[in-house]
Structures are given as C-alpha cells and as structure tokens.
Amino acid sequence: MDATNITSPIQQNKKLIGFFAVASTIFAVVVVLGLLLTMLGNFVIEGVPGLSWDFITQAPRNNNQEGGIFPAIYGTTLLVLTMTMLGVPIGTITAIYLNEYANPNSFFSRLILFAVNSLAGVPSIVFGLFGVGFFIQFFGAGLDSLFNPSKVIWGQPAIIWASATLAVLTLPVVIISVNEALRSVPVSLREASLALGATKFQTIWKIVLPNSLTGILTGSILAIGRGAGEVAPIIFVGAVYSMPGLPNKLNDQFMHLGYHLFVLSTQSPNVEKTIPIQFATTLVLLLLTFVLSLTAIIIRSRLTKQLQG
Amino acid sequence: MNKTSLLVKKENRWFETTIEFVIKSVASLSIILIFLIFLFVFRESFSLFQSKNSTVSTQVYSAPKVYNPESGTLKVKEALKKESSKTSITVWDTFFDSVWQPVGDNPKYGVLPLLIGTLKVTLIALLIGAPLGILAAICTSFFISAKWRNIIKPAIELLASMPSVVIGFFCLIIIASLTKDLFGLDLRLNALVGGIGLAIAIIPIIFTITDDALQTVPKTLREASLALGATEWQTAFKVMLPAATPGVFSAVLLGFGRAFGETMIALMATGNAALISMNPAGSVRTLAATIGAEMGEVIWGSDHYGILFLLGSILFLISFGINIVLEFYIKTRLLQKIQGKVG
Amino acid sequence: MAKQINQIKVKASDFCVYYGAKQALKDISMDILEKQVTALIGPSGCGKSTFLRSINRMNDLIPSAKFQGKIIIDETDVFNPSVDVVQLRRQVGMVFQKSTPFPKSIYDNIAYGLQLNQRISRSDLDDIVEQSLKGAALWEEVKNRLNDSALGLSGGQQQRLCIARAIAVNPEIVLMDEPCSALDPISTAKVEELITELKSKYTIILVTHNMQQAARVSDYTAFFYMGNLIEFDKTRTIFTEPNKKETEDYITGRFG
Numbered sequence: 001m002d003a004t005n006i007t008s009p010i011q012q013n014k015k016l017i018g019f020f021a022v023a024s025t026i027f028a029v030v031v032v033l034g035l036l037l038t039m040l041g042n043f044v045i046e047g048v049p050g051l052s053w054d055f056i057t058q059a060p061r062n063n064n065q066e067g068g069i070f071p072a073i074y075g076t077t078l079l080v081l082t083m084t085m086l087g088v089p090i091g092t093i094t095a096i097y098l099n100e101y102a103n104p105n106s107f108f109s110r111l112i113l114f115a116v117n118s119l120a121g122v123p124s125i126v127f128g129l130f131g132v133g134f135f136i137q138f139f140g141a142g143l144d145s146l147f148n149p150s151k152v153i154w155g156q157p158a159i160i161w162a163s164a165t166l167a168v169l170t171l172p173v174v175i176i177s178v179n180e181a182l183r184s185v186p187v188s189l190r191e192a193s194l195a196l197g198a199t200k201f202q203t204i205w206k207i208v209l210p211n212s213l214t215g216i217l218t219g220s221i222l223a224i225g226r227g228a229g230e231v232a233p234i235i236f237v238g239a240v241y242s243m244p245g246l247p248n249k250l251n252d253q254f255m256h257l258g259y260h261l262f263v264l265s266t267q268s269p270n271v272e273k274t275i276p277i278q279f280a281t282t283l284v285l286l287l288l289t290f291v292l293s294l295t296a297i298i299i300r301s302r303l304t305k306q307l308q309g
Numbered sequence: 310m311n312k313t314s315l316l317v318k319k320e321n322r323w324f325e326t327t328i329e330f331v332i333k334s335v336a337s338l339s340i341i342l343i344f345l346i347f348l349f350v351f352r353e354s355f356s357l358f359q360s361k362n363s364t365v366s367t368q369v370y371s372a373p374k375v376y377n378p379e380s381g382t383l384k385v386k387e388a389l390k391k392e393s394s395k396t397s398i399t400v401w402d403t404f405f406d407s408v409w410q411p412v413g414d415n416p417k418y419g420v421l422p423l424l425i426g427t428l429k430v431t432l433i434a435l436l437i438g439a440p441l442g443i444l445a446a447i448c449t450s451f452f453i454s455a456k457w458r459n460i461i462k463p464a465i466e467l468l469a470s471m472p473s474v475v476i477g478f479f480c481l482i483i484i485a486s487l488t489k490d491l492f493g494l495d496l497r498l499n500a501l502v503g504g505i506g507l508a509i510a511i512i513p514i515i516f517t518i519t520d521d522a523l524q525t526v527p528k529t530l531r532e533a534s535l536a537l538g539a540t541e542w543q544t545a546f547k548v549m550l551p552a553a554t555p556g557v558f559s560a561v562l563l564g565f566g567r568a569f570g571e572t573m574i575a576l577m578a579t580g581n582a583a584l585i586s587m588n589p590a591g592s593v594r595t596l597a598a599t600i601g602a603e604m605g606e607v608i609w610g611s612d613h614y615g616i617l618f619l620l621g622s623i624l625f626l627i628s629f630g631i632n633i634v635l636e637f638y639i640k641t642r643l644l645q646k647i648q649g650k651v652g
Numbered sequence: 653m654a655k656q657i658n659q660i661k662v663k664a665s666d667f668c669v670y671y672g673a674k675q676a677l678k679d680i681s682m683d684i685l686e687k688q689v690t691a692l693i694g695p696s697g698c699g700k701s702t703f704l705r706s707i708n709r710m711n712d713l714i715p716s717a718k719f720q721g722k723i724i725i726d727e728t729d730v731f732n733p734s735v736d737v738v739q740l741r742r743q744v745g746m747v748f749q750k751s752t753p754f755p756k757s758i759y760d761n762i763a764y765g766l767q768l769n770q771r772i773s774r775s776d777l778d779d780i781v782e783q784s785l786k787g788a789a790l791w792e793e794v795k796n797r798l799n800d801s802a803l804g805l806s807g808g809q810q811q812r813l814c815i816a817r818a819i820a821v822n823p824e825i826v827l828m829d830e831p832c833s834a835l836d837p838i839s840t841a842k843v844e845e846l847i848t849e850l851k852s853k854y855t856i857i858l859v860t861h862n863m864q865q866a867a868r869v870s871d872y873t874a875f876f877y878m879g880n881l882i883e884f885d886k887t888r889t890i891f892t893e894p895n896k897k898e899t900e901d902y903i904t905g906r907f908g
Contacts, residue, residue: 028445123569124572133349196765229473235604297467
C-alpha cells in the first residue's frame with residue numbers, strides 16, 4: 001500500500017498534532033520576545049519624556065519628588081567600578097589557575113568549580129546578609145576595635161562593603177567568562193612559547209593573557225552589568241535613599257539607581273506623582289546594565305565565530 | 310661552540326614557585342567564600358540559640374545598632390535591654406506558628422506563612438516560565454533557521470540581564486493593572502503578579518540551559534530519527550527532548566532556585582501580606598522579601614535580626630542543596646544518558 | 653657526502669613512555685649524531701612524535717605520561733631530576749606541524765625567545781633578528797615589514813618564521829615535528845632546502861610521514877612501528893637495502 005497517496009484519518013490527526021506542537025513552540029518564542037519588547041517599549045515611551053540633561057546632572061529636590069538623579073548615577077558607577085577592581089583580578093586569577101595550572105580532574109579543581117557554581121546559585125539577598133555579617137559586623141567592626149575602639153568608622157554600612165559584597169556576587173560571572181576566553185587560546189601557542197624556553201608564568205603573562213584580553217573584558221562587562229542591576233544585596237550594606245552631597249570616602253554611604261527606583265515606586269509618599277521620574281530612572285538603569293550586557297553578548301558571539309571559522 | 314652549556318644547573322625559580330602558590334591561594338578563595346557565607350550568615354542567628362537560658366545574647370553585641378536607610382544614620386539603641394528581657398520567652402515558641410508578626414509587644418515569628426507563600430509564588434512562576442522557556446528552546450533548536458536563531462537567542466539572553474528591580478517595577482505598574490482588569494481581582498499586588506514577574510526572571514535561565522542540553526544531544530540521533538521517516542516535530546519531541554531530560558530537569562531546578570530566592574520582584578509585586586491561603590490571587594510574603602523588607606528597620610542584634618539571618622541561612626541551604634543535586638546526580642545522569650544512547 | 657666522524661649528540665637508551673596504562677614507546681635505543689639530519693618515519697601513532705617531544709620534555713605537559721630509561725644530550729640525562737626543563741628547552745629548539753606564529757609583529761616573534769630571561773640592547777636585538785631571518789631564508793621577503801603582524805605571512809613564510817624564531821635563541825638541537833605537512837609543494841621545497849643548510853650548525857631531528865622527504869633531506873633514518881624502533885641506519889641503507897621486512901613493507905608502501 002502506498003501510504004503517501006492516502007491520507008488516512010490517523011495521519012491527518014498526526015499532522016494536526018504536529019502542527020500544534022510546532023505552533024506551541026513558536027507561540028512560546030513570540031510570548032517571550034513580546035514580553036521583552038513590551039517592557040523595553042514601555043520604558044522607552046514612558047521614560048524618554050522624563051529624560052533631560054538636568055535630570056542626569058542635577059541632584060534630587062523636594063524629597064526626591066523633583067529634580068535629577070545624578071547622585072544615584074554617580075553612586076552606582078562608583079559602586080560597580082570599585083566592585084570591578086576588587087572582583088575582576090580575583091576572578092581572572094581563579095580562571096588562570098583552573099585553566100593553566102590545575103589538573104582538570106583533580107579533586108581540588110573540581111571543588112573550586114563546584115564552589116563557583118554554588119556561589120552563582122546563592123540568592124542575592126543572602127549576599128546582602130553576608131555583607132552585614134562578614135564585611136560590616138566582622139571585618140569592619142574588627143578594624144574599628146583594632147585601630148579606633150571608640151569610634152565607628154568601618155563597622156557600618158558603606159560603599160566599600162557594598163562593592164565587596166557585589167564583587168563576591170559577580171565572581172562566578174567573571175570566572176566563567178574568563179575561563180572560556182582562556183580555553184579559546186590555542187594549545188599550540190602555549191607549546192610554542194614553552195618550546196622556546198619560556199617558563200609557565202612567562203607563557204601565561206606574554207602569550208595567554210594578551211590573547212584573552214577580549215574575554216577578560218567581556219567578563220568584566222558582564223559583571224558590571226549584573227552588579228549595577230542588583231539591589232537586594234546592597235539595601236542594608238550601604239545604599240541610601242537620599243544623602244547630602246556625594247560619597248567621597250570609601251566608608252561613605254551612597255545613592256543607587258536601583259534602590260532609588262525601588263523606594264520611589266513602593267515607599268515614597270506620593271507614588272503617582274513621581275511615575276515619570278520612575279520611568280526615566282528605569283531607563284537610565286537599563287541603559288547602564290543593558291547596553292553593557294549587549295556589548296558583552298556581541299563581543300562574545302564575535303569571539304565564538306572567530307573560533308569556529 | 311658553546312659546549313659549556315651543561316644542563317645540570319637547575320635555576321632556582323623562586324619567582325615561578327611563589328607566583329604559582331599565590332595563584333593557587335587566590336583560586337581557593339571561591340571555596341573559602343562559600344564556607345564564609347554560610348558561617349557568617351548563620352553566625353548572626355546564633356543569639357537565637359542562646360537566648361533560652363538568659364539574655365546573654367545581647368552582650369554579644371555590645372553596641373547594638375539600628376541602621377536607618379532613610380536618614381543614613383547609625384544609632385545606638387538604648388532601649389535594647391527592655392527589648393531583650395521581653396523576648397526571653399524565646400522565639401522558638403512561635404517559630405512554627407502560622408502568624409508572622411515580628412514587630413509589636415508580642416512578636417510572633419511563625420515562618421510557615423512565609424514558606425508557603427514562597428512555594429506558592431515559585432510554583433506559579435514555574436508553571437508559567439518552565440513551559441515557555443522549554444518550548445522556546447525547542448523552537449530555536451529545531452524549527453527555525455540559523456539566521457533567526459542568531460537573533461532570538463541573544464534577545465532572550467538579553468532578558469536575563471534585566472535587573473530584577475526593573476522587572477519588579479514593570480509588574481508593579483503594568484502587569485498588576487493588566488491582571489486586575491483581566492481577571493477582575495480585588496488586589497493589585499498578589500501571588501499571580503509576583504509569579505509572572507518571577508517567570509520573566511527565570512525564562513532566560515530555563516531557555517539557555519534547555520537549549521544547551523538540546524545542543525549536546527548528538528546530531529546523529531536526530532539524523533537517525535529523520536532517516537527512519539519521523540517528521541521534524543516527532544524527532545524534536547519524541548527523540549531529542551527525552552534524550553535531554555536531565556538537562557531540562559536541571560534547567561527547571563535552577564529556575565526554581567532563582568525564583569525561590571529572588572527578592573526585589575517578590576518584594577515589589579506580591580503584596581507582602583503573610584497569609585496562608587491557596588488562592589493564587591491572594592497576597593503573599595516570601596522569605597527573601599521578608600529579609601529585604603525588614604532588615605532595614607530591625608535592631609541589629611535583636612531576636613528579629615537573628616530570625617532574619619536564620620531565614621537567610623535557610624535560603625542558602627536550599628540553593629546549596631540544589632547545586633549538590635545538580636552536581637552529583639544530574640551531571641552524571643546526563644553523561645550516562647548521552648553516552649548510553651550513542652554507545 | 654664527505655666521510656667525517658660526528659660525535660654523538662643525543663643518545664637514547666632503553667627509553668620507554670607510558671600514557672596511563674598504555675605503553676607508547678618500548679625500549680628505544682639510538683644514537684643521534686651531531687650536525688646531521690635524522691629523520692623519524694613510521695605510520696601515525698607509531699611513537700615517532702612521542703619520541704621527538706620527549707627530547708625537550710614537551711610531553712611533561714601531559715599529566716598521565718610516565719617515562720623510563722634515558723635520553724642523554726651530551727653527557728646529561730634530560731630526565732635527571734636536577735635538569736631544568738626551561739634551560740633544556742632553550743637549548744633544544746622545536747618547530748611544530750602547524751605553524752604557530754604568535755599574534756605579534758614579525759620582529760617581536762623573533763625577539764620573544766631572546767627577551768625571556770635577559771636584557772638585550774636594541775642594536776644587538778636588531779642584529780640577531782636579521783641573522784635569524786637570514787638563517788631561515790626569510791630576510792629578503794620580510795625585511796621591509798618587520799613590524800607587520802606575523803599572521804599576515806603565507807603558510808610557508810610562517811613556518812620559516814617559526815624556524816627563525818627557534819634558531820634565534822641559538823639552540824644546539826632543532827626538533828621538527830612534520831614541519832611541511834601543512835605546506836604546498838613550493839613552500840615545502842624551500843623549507844627542505846633550509847633544513848639542509850641548517851645542518852652545518854645544528855643537529856636536526858625531523859619527524860615526517862613523507863618518505864620522499866626523509867630520503868631527500870636526512871642523513872639517517874629511524875623507522876618506528878607500534879612503539880618500537882624497528883630499524884635505524886643511514887638513510888641510503890634504509891631506502892635501498894633495509895634489513896627488516898617491516899621497513900621494506902613500509903617504504904614500498906605496502907602498509908601505513
């Protein structure tokens with residue numbers, strides 16, 4: 001019997017199931033992309049009118065209900081830069097160890113990878129508690145009791161502790177992405193260098209690292225994007241809703257875009273009135289985090305294309 | 310000719326040795342950090358375990374402070390002595406109660422409503438997010454051209470970098486009104502709105518991991534199935550998806566972990582009332598949101614403070630447990646499954 | 653070829669290599685003479701590359717590799733624990749199958765090995781770079797673009813650059829691991845010519861799967877098969893009247 005010429009009811013049924021199966025997956029993609037576009041569209045449409053030069057360069061006025069958000073932009077930027085300086089070196093060195101020194105099957109390197117994965121899964125609020133328990137109560141207060149027992153200088157919420165907390169939070173992002181970059185450096189280059197009588201560290205320093213700079217950059221950018229958007233870990237480690245002036249010492253507190261948005265939209269006395277400011281703040285925060293992530297995604301896809309072809 | 314160059318003249322490479330030691334030490338920081346996180350989060354809740362006998366707990370923190378984020382100041386609270394004598398009944402008496410009411414003359418620290426609330430929102434998030442993420446991954450893996458895949462995949466990954474406070478804000482302003490009108494709900498903020506927000510947060514995670522898992526299934530399997538006369542959709546759903554089950558399972562598990570511990574979305578979109586109910590349109594208060602909302606106002610060193618750190622320890626242990634399951638169960642299963650099918 | 657007595661430069665005695673439980677080389681004993689080209693031939697997987705990479709201990713990079721027996725350069729066993737691997741590799745240059753120029757300028761590629769552990773004045777460096785490039789018959793082609801990226805060179809030029817880079821540090825032995833397998837016939841001819849010239853200054857050990865190449869450029873040939881050294885003799889002897897049946901079968905193309 002030639003089945004292709006006869007469309008039996010069973011086959012028609014199957015065709016129908018097939019159609020719905022494929023349609024459901026396309027539907028899922030459309031819903032997800034639709035969500036993304038709705039969000040972005042909304043933020044752009046509602047946020048752009050609130051944006052102005054004054055908005056991003058002025059301090060807030062009238063209990064944050066008017067004026068700009070410059071202190072929050074400044075605080076967020078300072079926060080992620082300090083975070084990068086603390087976290088990226090540690091993450092890069094860890095990735096170098098995993099990729100260049102460790103035997104990948106050894107218990108120690110598997111333990112490190114397990115720890116990195118675990119770190120990536122810890123809820124961000126727990127990092128905030130860690131910031132309080134370790135950096136402020138243990139480390140900061142410890143410094144105080146050692147050097148100036150009578151005063152509280154380090155044992156309080158501050159931008160340095162918030163940065164350190166975020167550095168721990170973004171450590172897995174850096175490690176995983178630098179590791180990827182190191183792996184993409186061909187083994188033959190390392191061998192050629194070693195065969196010329198270079199030591200292991202000379203090879204890493206002069207050949208491997210220069211060839212994975214893009215990867216390290218991508219890792220840093222991803223970490224910054226992630227760190228700039230995190231609010232939960234910093235609520236009680238140093239972020240404030242308003243403060244006079246800008247932070248200029250490591251133990252100052254700071255204003256933060258995300259925290260600003262959170263308080264404005266949930267806890268301010270007149271939520272309705274500040275909605276344009278909320279949208280504009282969202283847009284600025286998104287520009288900061290999204291543009292960074294987008295850059296990282298593009299660099300990374302270029303990198304993988306280079307590797308494949 | 311330099312015949313002098315005999316090899317037995319090992320240079321003392323102290324620099325190499327030192328640098329390797331330093332690198333190894335820095336690399337072990339990740340392991341140390343995981344320990345420290347648990348240790349120091351749990352340590353802050355120690356006072357709870359001592360307060361049964363006396364009020365020693367308060368002496369551990371010689372200068373309990375209250376941290377007020379609104380004014381950004383730090384005060385030494387004199388009234389603490391009164392506070393501690395009051396709570397000497399111990400917090401454990403109310404720990405398994407159904408009421409969470411940490412402030413007031415007679416504080417109640419029942420975690421049950423928080424736990425149930427968290428599970429409820431997480432379940433809603435998974436019911437929405439898991440099918441969408443998995444189906445989208447199937448679509449981009451099998452049913453569309455490489456050109457579209459190269460657009461859609463980064464777009465969904467971009468969604469992953471959306472800060473949770475922004476998703477929370479979106480739910481608060483847009484989704485809340487939308488669902489209220491659509492289903493005629495009484496409350497703007499409720500478990501459903503929070504669940505949708507968390508779903509937005511976990512869809513990219515589930516999508517990416519499912520996609521990875523589908524990509525690691527050997528191509529030969531797909532070709533074999535197609536060669537036997539199966540259609541594309543039959544191959545995708547009946548051959549490839551089952552072959553990637555462990556990967557899909559780990560995707561859902563990681564999504565669960567993320568939703569369970571997410572703070573800002575839950576804080577902004579769920580309404581934050583600590584009620585026990587099965588109504589998806591009811592307001593809930595999650596564990597993480599409780600910490601986020603109350604840490605700012607709590608007296609540092611008090612029972613309430615300790616309880617919040619205990620909740621944090623619970624969140625940590627759950628996420629750590631999920632990672633152990635992934636590491637020791639699923640990874641081996643995934644390997645076995647793929648290798649078993651090929652071999 | 654004028655009869656002359658060369659000293660033994662590299663001497664292997666009962667040398668074995670294991671990768672985990674698998675034995676890759678079995679009791680290799682051979683004497684490699686100074687300032688001669690010695691070719692190692694045999695089917696893939698026969699152990700010829702393993703042997704080559706043992707001479708400058710590049711196989712140390714494979715965690716599961718274990719070694720037994722000796723490889724003696726001049727009077728020193730390279731596996732002697734007091735041997736400094738980095739020193740060893742400075743004296744034993746190596747050229748790989750795939751050309752591996754560093755993504756740096758042509759000049760910096762040559763200078764890399766020189767600057768690793770000493771400070772050299774710019775004028776000395778210029779001299780050595782020029783000498784090395786001339787030694788590798790590449791000078792005329794690149795002298796006007798020394799600061800261009802080495803990645804812009806053709807495959808054959810890249811391979812000669814790698815040879816120049818290897819001889820810049822003034823090694824005594826140069827190991828070549830199938831240096832022409834990725835090159836076109838014209839580039840191959842150039843590299844082969846170069847090998848013959850380099851012989852006056854360096855001891856060259858060449859792994860090749862191309863028997864004509866071994867016949868053309870080498871003075872001695874060793875035939876490896878399944879981890880054993882089957883036969884080792886003057887190249888002419890190996891190709892005209894081999895002692896062993898396996899050797900004859902291989903060079904006449906009956907297997908491999």
